[in-house]
Amino acid sequence: MPEALPPQLGSTTTGLPFPDPQAFDPALQGLLQGASDLLGRWFATAALQSPLPGLMVLPPVAPGQRGLSNHALLAEVQQLMEGAYNPNHPGALAHLDPPPLLASVVGDLIAAGLNNNLLAEELSPSLSRLEKALCAWLAEAIGLPPGSGGVPASGGTLSNLMALVVARHQRGLDGVGEAVVLCSADAHVSLAKAMRVIGLPPGALRTIPVDAAGRLDTTCLAEEMVELERCGVPVIAVVATAGTTVRGAVDPLPTIAALCHQHGVWLHVDGAIGAVFALCDSHRHRVAGLELADSVTMNPQKLLGITKTSSVLLLASPAALSSTFSTGLPYMEPSWGGGHGGEAGLQGTRPAEVLKLWLGLRQLGLEGITAVLDGAISRRRQLHQLLAGDGRLRVFGGSFHLLAVRPAALDRAGCDLWSQRIRQRLLRDGLMLSRPDYQGYHHLKAVLGNPHTTSEHLEALSAILLGSCGEAAGASG
Numbered sequence: 001m002p003e004a005l006p007p008q009l010g011s012t013t014t015g016l017p018f019p020d021p022q023a024f025d026p027a028l029q030g031l032l033q034g035a036s037d038l039l040g041r042w043f044a045t046a047a048l049q050s051p052l053p054g055l056m057v058l059p060p061v062a063p064g065q066r067g068l069s070n071h072a073l074l075a076e077v078q079q080l081m082e083g084a085y086n087p088n089h090p091g092a093l094a095h096l097d098p099p100p101l102l103a104s105v106v107g108d109l110i111a112a113g114l115n116n117n118l119l120a121e122e123l124s125p126s127l128s129r130l131e132k133a134l135c136a137w138l139a140e141a142i143g144l145p146p147g148s149g150g151v152p153a154s155g156g157t158l159s160n161l162m163a164l165v166v167a168r169h170q171r172g173l174d175g176v177g178e179a180v181v182l183c184s185a186d187a188h189v190s191l192a193k194a195m196r197v198i199g200l201p202p203g204a205l206r207t208i209p210v211d212a213a214g215r216l217d218t219t220c221l222a223e224e225m226v227e228l229e230r231c232g233v234p235v236i237a238v239v240a241t242a243g244t245t246v247r248g249a250v251d252p253l254p255t256i257a258a259l260c261h262q263h264g265v266w267l268h269v270d271g272a273i274g275a276v277f278a279l280c281d282s283h284r285h286r287v288a289g290l291e292l293a294d295s296v297t298m299n300p301q302k303l304l305g306i307t308k309t310s311s312v313l314l315l316a317s318p319a320a321l322s323s324t325f326s327t328g329l330p331y332m333e334p335s336w337g338g339g340h341g342g343e344a345g346l347q348g349t350r351p352a353e354v355l356k357l358w359l360g361l362r363q364l365g366l367e368g369i370t371a372v373l374d375g376a377i378s379r380r381r382q383l384h385q386l387l388a389g390d391g392r393l394r395v396f397g398g399s400f401h402l403l404a405v406r407p408a409a410l411d412r413a414g415c416d417l418w419s420q421r422i423r424q425r426l427l428r429d430g431l432m433l434s435r436p437d438y439q440g441y442h443h444l445k446a447v448l449g450n451p452h453t454t455s456e457h458l459e460a461l462s463a464i465l466l467g468s469c470g471e472a473a474g475a476s477g
């Protein structure tokens, strides 16, 4: 018990705000308590606020001459919180940014307190082991073969980038300037970024058309792969998407995997949205074929509500990570088994993001994971039903919890104006959608991953959307 420490051991204070290493520190306790009260009140009043706050005054930015007291610090934090995006509002439906799981909030706090570094084992003995073990569990849980594993990354953009770097290295294509990457026209923008980072021209990302359901057209892919082979153009990887960002479409993974197998090409599946569905027996069919990938990006920070950032790159052969990225880390003790975290990916120093992922998944349990996925799918189904029968809206959906709509009667300019106007209209009622530009038209997009959203919210949403079509049609004659 902290109180049992002799009083003289509690007085090594340096006068600086670091936790006392010899006694339970009342200043630390006060700050934690105050912060937890602030956060608790923020959660408890989330539904009374808007998903998107209005203008706020930024607190002072630069450090003052004298440091601030706990009390003053908390007042400034509160000011900042008033201007924060509010994912806990039941009408927060715009993005793939759900409310945070409770245990993952605490996991982030503990990880910050431990301040370990996943760069090397001696800087994070238990957490390094946890990270490897949890990545191995995740990889096998989504169906990758025994011995599979992976590494966390600060976001799916980085997971996708690392996947391409690994694929290129494993295929012996480092420094080959003509090499290309194939993906669908609806693949995520992070792939275009990755091409810049790995030093290939934009044209080296060859996009294959999608079908009417937003899935990569495998006939076109097959033709393109034959043509590239005929011309001697090396392919770094095919990137299939399991859950496109606007509508949640899943590319035909088994067919793509067969083509990759036939041509000896690396298959990366960008499952930033969809891979979590493979964790659950009753939803795995939505991403059938995921288990055939060489590598998979999964973002538990999206639907599962693990606090940001939480992404993992999972591989059938995780040794490919260290054989791609390892430098020998000459200023560290050798690894005592399995390799240092800093040798398994692009990042050096990394926080213990694994802690909140592990704690969040343990808190949910497999039943909780299933319940989160069930809820998201059933809200999408309900909204789809409310909107689709009418015919005034074109509804774009897929296998998951995303829907994008636009009025059938409007042209591009009409959709642009409609989407701006209706987004503002919805915000007045505490309903926040996003406004993606998809296939040349602005849409309104709903992401139904928020567990607080009820049938009543969806009915209110659909009433406004359907009503707006009448207005829109009237306005354009």
Ligand SMILES: *Cc1c(COP(=O)(O)O)cnc(C)c1O
Pocket (backbone or CB within 6 Å): 096, 154, 155, 156, 157, 158, 160, 188, 190, 241, 243, 244, 245, 270, 271, 272, 273, 299, 311
């Ligand atoms: C969100 C997303 C990403 C990128 O993830 P970040 O964590 O935002 O970097 C990649 N691919 C798809 C399909 C996504 O939806």
